Amino acid sequence: MLNENVVKLLNQQINEEFYSAYLYLDFSNYYYDQGLAGFGNWYKIQAQEERDHAMLFLRYLQNNGGRVVLEAVAKPDVDLVSAKAILAEGLKHEQYVTSLIHTIYDAAYSVKDFRTMQFLDWFVKEQGEEENNADTLIKKFELFGDDPKSLYMLDSELGARVYAAPSLVL
Ligand code: MG
Numbered sequence: 001m002l003n004e005n006v007v008k009l010l011n012q013q014i015n016e017e018f019y020s021a022y023l024y025l026d027f028s029n030y031y032y033d034q035g036l037a038g039f040g041n042w043y044k045i046q047a048q049e050e051r052d053h054a055m056l057f058l059r060y061l062q063n064n065g066g067r068v069v070l071e072a073v074a075k076p077d078v079d080l081v082s083a084k085a086i087l088a089e090g091l092k093h094e095q096y097v098t099s100l101i102h103t104i105y106d107a108a109y110s111v112k113d114f115r116t117m118q119f120l121d122w123f124v125k126e127q128g129e130e131e132n133n134a135d136t137l138i139k140k141f142e143l144f145g146d147d148p149k150s151l152y153m154l155d156s157e158l159g160a161r162v163y164a165a166p167s168l169v170l
Helices: 004-033 037-063 083-110 114-144 148-159
Strands: none
Touching (some): 004 037, 004 083, 037 114, 037 148, 083 114
């Protein structure tokens, strides 16, 4: 049986991942609205990935006797100020999600829940990639965002991103 606090945190993480999907869908809509369909595509796929994350936490709970409790998903609370500002918000949000994953890991570690720690290992690595992706986007925008031709090419590059299912299968 899973520890009660670990179950609570895993349930909260389901909600956080769905919130992430909602937030990134909001980002995506902003970019489409601004004519930056490549950025819109990139964040739409990012939203799909976050839904996948939520489902992985859900399935892990189900596979290990933890009861799934779904809560309301909050309204995205980021002001969509500019194409560039959103990218910084994206990085900030991923850093926050990393802290959440680490908190669950810490709770599992404290009760010697090695199974949950092993499950979370994938997410620890994934968060490193998510932060790196968000940081790379910021750097590219800083380099190319002010020049229309370069921005067009960057937008085209991001438009080529295709959805891939997560490598973790439960
Ligand atoms: Mg996630």
